[in-house]
Amino acid sequence: MKHINRAQYNYSYELMAHRGDQDGCMENTLQSIKGALQDKDADIIEMDVRMTRDGEFFIFHDPLLQRLTHRRGLFVTKTAAKLKNIRLRNGEAIPTLDQVFKLVAKTKAKIHFDLKDYMVGFFDAKKFLGLIKKYKLEKRVIISSFNFRLIRKFNQLNPQLYLCLYSLLPLQRTIVRAKKYGAKAVGSLYLTKRFIEKAHAQRLKVICWNIGSEEKLKWLLKHKVDVLGTGSPDALKELLWYYMKEGEL
Secondary structure (H helix, E strand, C coil), X not given: CCCCCHHHHCCCCEEEECCCCCCCCCXXXXXXXXXXXXXXXXXXXXXXXXXXXXXXXXXXXXXXXXCCECCCCEHHHCCHHHHHCCEECCCCECCEHHHXXXXXXXXXXXXXXXXXXXXXXXXXXXXXXXXXXXXXXXXXXXXXXXXXXXHHHHHHHCCCCEEEEEECCCCHHHHHHHHHCCCCEEEECCCCHHHHHHHHHCCCEEEECCXXXXXXXXXXXXXXXXXXXXXXXXXXXXHHHHHHHHCCC
């Protein structure tokens, strides 16, 4: 793979493997995470975390089982023992957080955990941080959530954590809450120039978790978005190299 000269774009951005490297792999699997670890230009590996009924952590995106497995029902109603017997549609087991930590502990990759259980009272933040500390990953972990109360809870437990507050809409209150509760980054499903400028003015990084199109990528680079997320890191690198070669940006 050709080297990307990121200085070409006059700012420093990072590439994030969204739900791992999904080129030929199913999202949020050990295979997709291993693929992202092998990708030298994937600075950050992003994955989704859910907690079971009995307090164990798994890597899984959806609130319902049926899109990703052959079973039905709410993820949150299942026990860890039950989930360990359920296979994803590609035949793999649903990864546990402990398995992922063992996989990444000996690497230098940054790991981004998007917490999908938004209820503060339900999600065991202390236990989650205990696992991070066990594997000595405090300085390499990014924790994101759409729930500002959960971000506040993590900041209270450890003010040194790298926290990110997400929102569906690019709202000013997201930036205000991020600063108030110790987050270092924000992200929105619908990024705007105004949102990015206001976030940067507050010294907050801006994360785009899924680029989606070439047109959007050019827009994100133009407005200096700090983290570019994609399920296909190799394809994104090739595209960035092409832009640099052709002088399109």
